[in-house]
Ligand code: HEM
């Protein structure tokens with residue numbers, strides 16, 4: 001290496017010195033262009049592992065609520081995710097409504113989260129690291145606030161699906177849904 | 189490089205064109221090695237052998253494994269029940285992963301005790317940490333493949349760590365999954381990575397050895413090699429010692445393979461994955477437990493993930509945190525104590541990682557996590573104020589002294 005650069009430096013003419021900035025320019029611009037090209041060529045590869053069209057194809061799920069007794073809950077699948085549907089009791093509704101917003105980590109009133117106070121519909125995936133909280137079946141642990149309890153790292157949700165205690169940062173999200181009649185809903 | 193001389197004309201013909209024999213001679217046979225290496229120096233070559241076993245058993249498992257969510261679980265059961273010696277391949281592979289981590293953890297603690305990360309071996313150490321990170325990624329994705337309940341929920345919790353990243357976290361996790369939850373696209377790509385990463389790992393091991401052979405092995409006294417009297421050739425002395433260690437290791441490994449193949453496993457992983465039900469008690473594989481405990485010790489989502497990441501990153505900067513000129517803990521009274529507390533603390537963290545994160549366990553996890561970081565952060569001060577013991581003059585003299593003492597008895 002060293003001897004070639006030596007000959008190069010001793011052999012440098014005034015002409016070559018003058019052309020140095022032009023060479024730098026060419027070098028930098030070709031390198032930039034080359035890198036941009038590589039980046040663009042890489043994009044299809046990177047993007048190819050995002051959800052495919054068939055995975056993305058939205059589906060909506062229709063659910064008949066008439067068979068769910070007060071105090072009961074069911075879980076339905078929507079876009080591969082479990083959705084909790086709980087027929088809340090008077091006590092559930094009252095305790096969800098009576099909470100002071102300043103106590104909440106992710107402040108939302110119960111009203112904002114439900115269409116009809118009797119029915120809470122929320123995606124049943126813990127906002128911490130994605131486990132499914134327990135509390136759907138009668139004997140399940142429901143946590144300190146009567147809603148759900150996540151077994152993985154101990155997050156407690158209240159009867160409105162709001163995070164109250166534990167590491168999860170957000171409330172259980174409410175999916176888009178509409179009542180098609182008194183006792184059935186369309187999720188999505 | 190010194191060229192080999194032999195009367196075998198074929199060997200010479202090849203060697204003049206591609207000097208593999210000269211290369212092997214220089215790096216495996218006459219390779220000069222400190223005389224005084226003890227058994228803690230066995231674990232590097234052992235790790236290499238375990239890697240080879242993992243790759244071979246893995247390739248043969250892959251010939252019968254199906255990376256599809258609907259059939260992955262059954263395909264592993266088929267391997268165990270119907271495929272000829274499939275049970276053996278699987279037990280070798282699943283227990284091999286645990287053995288690999290045991291060996292590498294010992295190898296790393298060796299480095300920590302004997303100051304192997306210090307100049308001029310900083311890059312060697314950093315390449316080693318990279319190997320460790322690749323191993324964790326590989327093992328994590330391998331554990332997803334049998335598609336049992338623990339596979340599924342472990343994958344869910346670990347991939348969800350990305351959602352802690354502000355703004356883009358949500359997109360990253362969807363990108364990693366290829367869907368909106370851990371599902372068929374996820375297991376397919378995890379299988380691809382699980383096959384690919386060990387090959388990359390293998391190449392990184394080559395770089396690790398390359399760096400090792402530049403400055404050669406350190407030694408239990410931590411002093412520099414001064415003359416050829418301090419050294420012996422690798423072959424036959426250390427090839428024999430490594431083989432002996434391998435024999436002992438194999439007895440332990442084969443005990444698990446044949447008599448307790450599910451010792452390290454979780455019974456829940458024999459229940460097929462069910463995206464609708466999280467098992468009441470989910471735990472990662474034992475080798476991740478200390479980091480899992482750190483994750484859970486911090487009550488904040490981003491904070492927990494950041495602390496866990498830092499716990500690894502800090503290993504990369506260790507060579508610059510430890511400012512002491514003396515390598516080995518034997519001659520460093522304060523560091524030696526901190527080191528042993530660190531070892532006990534890691535075991536404690538591992539134990540806490542499989543306990544529920546509440547009450548006393550939570551408080552203990554926090555204290556333990558604190559010590560994990562304090563150990564590293566206090567090192568610049570220890571290096572400055574510690575009164576180190578007198579170092580021996582040379583490896584040769586120390587070895588000779590030991591022999592004289594033995595003969596006098
Ligand atoms: C760094 C080396 C490797 C490590 C640490 C590792 C780790 C693991 C682990 C922990 C499992 C789950 C074991 C179980 O519970 O059944 C697994 C499964 C599997 N691995 Fe690997 N592996 C490695 C290399 C490879 C290679 C090179 C291949 C070949 C392509 C491979 C193919 C497989 C297959 C097909 C399975 C699923 C079958 C089964 O679960 O037994 N592995 N691996």
Ligand code: FES
Nearest residue numbers: 126128129150153
């Ligand atoms: S995933 Fe629910 S608390 Fe961690």
